[in-house]
Amino acid sequence: MLRADAQDNRDRILDAARLVFAERGLDATMREVARRAGVGPATLYRRFPTKQQLVDEAFGDELRACEQIVDDACADPDPWRGFRSVVEELTVLNARNRGFVDAFMSANPHADVFVAHRAALLRKLVALGARAKARGELRRDYELDDLLLVLLAGRGLAAAPDADRAAAARRFAALAVDALRESGTNAPLPRVPSLAAAVVSAAGG
Known part of the structure; x- marks a missing residue:
């Protein structure tokens, strides 16, 4: 068990890491995290010897939330409704x-916490998409890469004012869902990007 002062430092570092990575993504440096936490670099590295260990610890709650969103969507008897909820809740x-999305999408094979869960989550999302397609509600040319493309594009929502961010995310998600809905007027899509290949490969999927 950590001493009270050591536990306080650890908590401050994790709180600071979540804020810094949320604002700047994973390009933020360990020194920035230490400065935001009000601790010296030596204290930071004593608690978290590598940046990846810090990332894994900082995003544990978000990873569990992501898993719950996907599991709830897959359990929905209506696959299109489940798919819509995935797009909306993951966008928010x-x-x-x-x-978090930077970490989840990272092809870094040393991202232990994410590697352990990512391939399973992506497989569930593939199965959910297949069910929604089979019901004729998800466009026939949809691929998992399209969902990842929506998530990558949605990273820009982090720049919106705090008060408007959730509303902007839900609006963006609604527009994305409408584009992914099967319709007799769907125009053919350009070549699918290979966004999923790197993360699935890194996860051993």
């Missing part, structure tokens, strides 16, 4: 914390 989560 993304808007609150840009760093």
